Amino acid sequence: MFSSLSKTLLRRPLFLPATLRLISTAAAAPSRPSFTVSYLVNSCGLSPESASSVFNRVVFRTSARPDAVVNVLKSHGFSQSQISRLIGKGPHLLLANPERTLLPKLKYLSSVGFSVSDLANLISASPYLLTRSLEKHLIPNFGRLRDFLGSDKNAVAAIGRSPKILFKGFEATVDPFVKILRDHGVRESSIMWLVKCHSRTMIHWYDRLEGTVEKTKRMGFDDPSAAKFPVAMLAVMAMSESKWERKFDAYGRWGWSRDDAMSAFVKCPRCMTMSEEKIMAVMGFFVNELGFESSFLLQHPRLISMSLEKRIRPRGLVFKHLSSHGLMKTKIGLTTLLTVSDEDFLVKFLTPHIGEVPELLDIYWEKKHMAMGTVVP
Template structure:
């Protein structure tokens, strides 16, 4: 594939470069000479020494930046990085642009040049200078920066989700404002993820999916809390949402089986009788006899409260830290007992 013209890409790349530049000193002959001793330096592993040498010689990073960057990435081969650099140079990146790009986004040098980088560049190539100046720039300067979104986060959405920034200025601002009103902090990584997720769905589809959740008794507050808990829940089709919700609410026994068991675990954890590394999925899936033997019969004499919890007489208030991470950020449960059916269900959708 041959790009139509490097000049057509330059305005976009220069905009990104100028917007996200960092202070960087181009390596001198002294730096290159100094890297020769890195391989013999006991402070660096063989892989790190190789990476530092590549970053200074091929990417022209200063020794200081190469050392700090080598702590974030490791490369065993130059094949993929060489292909990335070749593609960047083909697309009008100069020896001044490349080190600053790699210093800011170290993993960039390890992306697949054909499957990941080339499609992004082709997209940028399709943009006109007019679109960049009249759409992308206002969305960044007058919306994201107005909300105090960190420069590093803006840089990532430019690289990973550039199409989101090319939507109508009014639409982009409306969604960005709405996400902020939902309680997402613009300074966090999740903010732009939510913005891009909402921009990928039409307002009509958004409302239909929200209605699907609310048809099972959720309030709008429940829906917003669930969305904060698992951002991708809104990506699933309306059909899948209804199917999973129906399974948990009507077939799996959310109120009669899952919440009582979680209440028992909550009591035992609070007493220090079981660790927070318990396999929750396994506990929820085991049969009644196994669960009762393992968690009721064994502990009822020590803490009779487990029986009350199992009968639903002890409200489930949510697990504390530790357990959530153990199930890959899929089952965090906080807040009121009435809201826990929402939180225990959403991770499966």
Template sequence: MATVLLPISFFGCNLQRQILYPVSATAPAPAKTASTTAPTTTAKAASTTASPPPPPPTTITTTRKKGPRFSEPDYRSVVADFLVDSLEFSEKEALSTSTELTKWRQSRVIKVCATDFHRKAELVIRFLEQKGFEKPQMRKLVSAMPQILTRTIEANLEPKINYFLELGFSTSDIVDVVSAQHTILNFGLDSTIRPTIEALRTVMGSVENVLRVMKRFRFYYFPHIPRYFVQNVSMLQALGIPIEFIRKRIFQLCAPLTQKPETLKDIVAQAEAKWGVSPCSNMFFYAVDLLCRINEENLDSKCRVFESFGWDRSDMVDLFRSVPFFFGLSEGNIKAKLRFYMNELGYDVRFIIKCPSLLFCSLEKRVWPRHLVLQILSDRGLVDGNLPLCKALGMTESKFLKQYIQPFEDAVPNLHDIYVNSIGTRKVCLLPAPSASLQSIADSLIRAVVKMSQMLYR
């Protein structure tokens, strides 16, 4: 037996592996010496002597020659310096972008060293300048997709950028598309980008409309557009929906139009048969979009929340036809709003269905603060006590302040401060039990406001 050192090259690393080989089998034959010419009888005599026991198996050890390594902090600083010097990034922006690029580099099997980064990045900047990109546009492009600096020109960037320019996209359009779709340049030109744009142009009718869609569509829908988009649009047209209406509502159809056609067909049937939303309804696309995003089990669970507040099936269908996207809220959000409107304010089911704006707004940030102001003004006789809350919720912030805050600041000191400080603080306000009367609710609200004012201006 003999020990042999074999040099091995593996991914650029020089390794030496120490392996035990039998001399007679695999080890190289020893060089001939004078002793090898001894008489045959001597050799036979030596062979009859007892041979020593074989040595124990030798463990395999692997050693790696140490070489220079490029640490991640150094790589980040090199990238940051390049961004500042070449593209006039601020130090803060350069550090953020270089950190993102470093994280992306760590996920790669073959990493780009500092020298290669400088060389590739300079080539990319020079290429973009030749295509007419200005420095602010390149800054925005690199901020949205830092790994563009490591792309090859001939095989990756040039064919895709040229294709966009041939379509009629301006350099600013390309920057906007890449900013909205951070990974679009990662897709293959012939496998994804070109078929996607052709499918969009078939439906949208013009490059301008295609560009509008690409700036707003989510990138994860892109691989599905060539396969399903045109076929699903044809199915909707067969239901009697005009193509102009589809184009106008295209952004409510991102998820539905990228579903498998048989899946979309089932969803359309469910919206019409189970929830009474016809394809001619303005809420049809919202209903289809919702049913694409949540499964039937989730929807049934939310229906049980409505049932716990006394709603029947027909009430839920009426609400779904009016505001289907309300069913997309979490169960906790739905329960909190129904508890506030029905148990605390005493609204019945039909009133809530007729005023769907009650369900749109944030309970903590909009509903509770405005209800609090109206309750204070109503208790002091400054506004009509029967003023509907849904009217106040539909106002813009400036209009609400102008109509219900500013005219009464003399009559109600610190009314504006009470309103502002009540935003997001509904949880700390002590409310009576749901069974209390509306008068006791108003009294408790006034006490809570007075206590809050004393705490703020003590």
């Protein structure tokens, strides 16, 4: 038996070399990860810990291909931190063919309107876009989105907010929630706005969309075709019960009941999407600085959603100064003063009174420049 086994082993000479090859590979292994990890740290900006983790997914013996990939990224405006982020998420891209795999896709995305900075942000956040076929996936899916939204610019904006639209595809991401909204009678312009500006939320909460639409109706928005319906729906979808309670509490500190807050919400859904800090600051300005009752904002909740520093405060102080000189007779005038365009504000409320109250311009522009972070000339 021993003799037979010996002959069998002699007839299989590959057994011993294979064993030696395993031993040789194990002995040589430290030099391979050492080169890869060093490259990831020194050329791609990864931390040693991240580089060690990435090594489990990609190994290379020379820097020729990775150098070519990194150089393409740098030439397209990617910063070191963006390259690190990209490689950390998609290390296999270091072995991609730049001419065949990367450049055509980068050039196409640039051609449809992604700026240098937008493109770098997009790809570093979602590097797997570069693994999709240009002709079979990226071009047709961008085309579907562009046709739906009406322009390349709108499609670029939507993808910038939710890269998943382009990565997963229009039919897998946008079509499902658009169908639900149409079935419930949401107007087309509102659907387009949701696709352009809030696709990330709509895609993420798709399984709750039917229930959200019905809940929004029960809260007083019984006409889904109304322009304010999608804003209310987003508020209902995005806010937990605890957030709603915090908003009720913020308004309650200024004398509003829960019914008051819900009444304001139905008039202007955005008033419930503001942070508690914003609610307190706006209420404080109207009540403490302008001397209004909080009930004024209950009648005009739209004002709560405006920028305090860029619009409410500069214009509100002009209103206060005009009132102190007897040039603004009613509080109702404040709503017009706050809601008109900048041009109309200057023409209707500043210019006519410069002769009587020349300091008005200084009051307005000082606050305006402070809000914009610029130096008063």
